[in-house]
Amino acid sequence: MNGDAPETRAWSQQRWTGMVLAIFDLHLGALFLVSSRQEKNQRHTESHASVRWLTNPASARKTLDALLLNDPTLLAVASPRGFSGAAWLRPQSPEFRISEWTDSERSLAQPTQSLGGAFRQSGSASQPPVFDPARKPAVPAPSMVVAQPALRTASRLRVEGPVSGRQLVQPPLLRSWPFAGVLADSRIQVLVSDEGLVFSPRLANSGGVKNAAQRITDQHALDLTRGLRFEPAPKSAANRTGTSTEGTLVFQWHTIEPPAGAKE
16 A cells, blocks of 8 residues: 555646636526516516405504505604694684573562652643644745945956957056946957057947947047057067957946036
């Protein structure tokens, strides 16, 4: 027998390469098997649907509580299924109780001797009404207010129409006429230029029968009108060349008592 130990031969490079590749293949196979099972289980779980019919109230309550734990707002906001839902969202109304209270019985004093006294006093003091058909209320006397125009104390001139807005440069001096009656107003229609000159005077009330005094006053009004002059027109109105303003001069005459022996 040879007592020497058998000599171990070293692995060649090809042997080491084959061993590494075999271990690598085993790892890949294991990873492939594990990943395929998880995907298969996951697909099986997603496509699976189950229905549970819980007849026991206690089991149903536990299952519902387990599902509510997945709600993220269970503890963040007020919820009727939270720990404070009974206190916050389901408050109990206070019970209203009417307090029973009864006043003690008290009898009101009634003086029986004075019952009907007011009726007796009214019947004895009152008298039957007396109707007097001849008695009538006094009728106040009717009052009538008559508006009487103020009497003229002097003759005056009034300007009417569009030319009334322009003042006379020198108003004329009007006299009072000795006449026993009343003289009508002399109305003279005129045209006034932009410079204030008066032209084309015309007697407006020339119709009708007139006495001598009225004709004299009308002619006197025409003579006074020819010598009148108004203020010039404003610049805005004077720019319109060839324009004239219409107006009416009303001579209101004042009369005085004629001297004795004078003819009317």
